[in-house]
Amino acid sequence: LGLTLAVATGLGLHPGPGLFVSPEGLHPKPFISANPRGVIPVGGTVTIWCWTQHRGMRFLLFKDGSGDSLNYTDPGGSTAQFPITSAGREHGGSYTCRYSDGSGISSEPSDPVQVIVSEPSDPKPNISLSPSGVVSLGASVTIQCRGPHWGRWFVLKTQGGHFLHADPDGFGAEFPLSSLRREQGGSYSCSYHSRSEPFTVSYPSDPVELVLREGNLSPVRRSQPAQLTTPGADVTIQCQGPGRDVRFFLHQAGDLPQPQPMEPAEDGAEFYIRPVGRQHGGNYSCSYRLRSEPFVSSQPSDPVELVVAGEGPGSMSLLPAP
Numbered sequence: 372l373g374l375t376l377a378v379a380t381g382l383g384l385h386p387g388p389g390l391f392v393s394p395e396g397l398h399p400k401p402f403i404s405a406n407p408r409g410v411i412p413v414g415g416t417v418t419i420w421c422w423t424q425h426r427g428m429r430f431l432l433f434k435d436g437s438g439d440s441l442n443y444t445d446p447g448g449s450t451a452q453f454p455i456t457s458a459g460r461e462h463g464g465s466y467t468c469r470y471s472d473g474s475g476i477s478s479e480p481s482d483p484v485q486v487i488v489s490e491p492s493d494p495k496p497n498i499s500l501s502p503s504g505v506v507s508l509g510a511s512v513t514i515q516c517r518g519p520h521w522g523r524w525f526v527l528k529t530q531g532g533h534f535l536h537a538d539p540d541g542f543g544a545e546f547p548l549s550s551l552r553r554e555q556g557g558s559y560s561c562s563y564h565s566r567s568e569p570f571t572v573s574y575p576s577d578p579v580e581l582v583l584r585e586g587n588l589s590p591v592r593r594s595q596p597a598q599l600t601t602p603g604a605d606v607t608i609q610c611q612g613p614g615r616d617v618r619f620f621l622h623q624a625g626d627l628p629q630p631q632p633m634e635p636a637e638d639g640a641e642f643y644i645r646p647v648g649r650q651h652g653g654n655y656s657c658s659y660r661l662r663s664e665p666f667v668s669s670q671p672s673d674p675v676e677l678v679v680a681g682e683g684p685g686s687m688s689l690l691p692a693p
Contacts, residue, residue: 398425398478403468408532410487410562410575415458417486421468422450423478428470435465435483455486463488463570485534486570487526489562493573494519496543498561505582505658505668510551512581516561517543518573523563526572530557530581530666548581556583556666581666588659588669589613603646610657610672611639617659622671624654644677652679 401423411417421430430451431440444451451470455462467480496518506512516525516537525544527535531554537544544563548555558580562572589612610619610633619633619640633640644651654674660667 398470398472398476399423400479401430401468401470401481403466403481403484405466405484405486409528410489410572411458412489412574413459413491415488416454416456417458417462419453419455419466419468419484419486420450421453421470421481423470425449425470425472428472430468430470432466432468433480435467458486458488460488460490460568460571462486463568465570487534487562488571489574490571491574493563495574496525496561496563496576498559498576498579500579500581505584506551507584507586508551508553508667511547511549512551514546514548514559514561514579514581515543516546516563516576518563520563522566524566524569525561525563527559527561528575529559530555551581551583553583553585553664553667556581556664558666582660582668583666584668584670586670588661588667603648606644606647606651606677608642608644608655608657608675609639610642610659612657612659612669614638616662618662618665619657619659620668622656622658623651624656624674647677647679649679652677 401421404420406418406420419432421432426449427447428449429443429445431443432453433440442453444453451468453468463486465483465485467483469478469480471477496516498517499515500506501513501515514527516527518525519542521542522539523542524539525537525546527537527546529535535546537546544561546561558578560575560578562575564570564572608621610621612619615638619642621633621642633642640657654676656671656674658669658671660669
């Protein structure tokens with residue numbers, strides 16, 4: 372076999388004396404991961420893990436744009452860890468690793484893993500969904516991010532821990548998602564960065580939840596509502612569903628905050644309004660989500676109307692909506 376000393380600058384590899392690379396790639400590439408995944412704060416700690424099926428290998432870690440290996444370890448096993456403590460802006464980047472055996476033959480490089488560092492001096496952006504609320508499976512939604520600075524690039528962290536990138540449009544960016552699938556339901560957040568420092572980002576936005584509606588899940592059945600007689604009384608709204616392995620949610624029409632969740636008892640759940648005020652008047656409905664799919668919702672139940680009229684005794688009643 373024609374082995375040559377590795378000076379392949381295009382691969383970012385200058386491993387030094389005694390390490391050779393086989394053009395035929397005798398050793399398969401190792402696996403690589405970062406723990407914790409996602410964005411880490413300045414001063415935080417992240418560990419890059421490299422592993423292979425072979426034992427007794429020597430591992431080397433490389434950062435994109437740096438010719439020399441950053442570190443190496445001889446674990447005696449099949450796994451190596453490279454801790455980065457007190458992370459700074461300079462630690463953000465794309466990393467790969469290789470391993471070699473005792474004869475000096477190196478593996479192919481691993482797939483890259485990204486280390487992204489958050490900058491506390493940058494205010495976090497805002498995030499929203501359009502349309503807002505629950506979206507049907509197969510439909511489309513746009514995740515909108517907006518920050519305080521003009522011309523920043525935005526990064527969207529998805530439910531699976533992956534990152535999507537979008538070019539700026541003024542102070543914000545949009546991430547369109549079409550033909551939505553079950554696995555796309557989840558919690559999303561976004562950050563922004565300058566063009567010159569793509570691995571140093573702002574603090575992430577508050578998360579927004581993308582909840583998908585499944586047409587095949589049976590609607591919640593509504594039990595007979597209680598009657599109200601006096602202002603300040605207590606009201607119980609009862610919801611029923613398919614069984615125990617679900618969580619119930621109560622929705623008030625026009626209510627923008629997240630719906631109230633409730634753990635079921637047997638095949639139903641009870642929501643308490645204590646005491647009732649005028650702001651509680653309106654239409655209410657229930658939905659449920661399987662515990663195995665917390666971001667996939669059933670169809671809503673038929674609504675019930677809570678009428679709060681006047682301030683005197685007997686001025687309230689809970690009636691089915693027409």
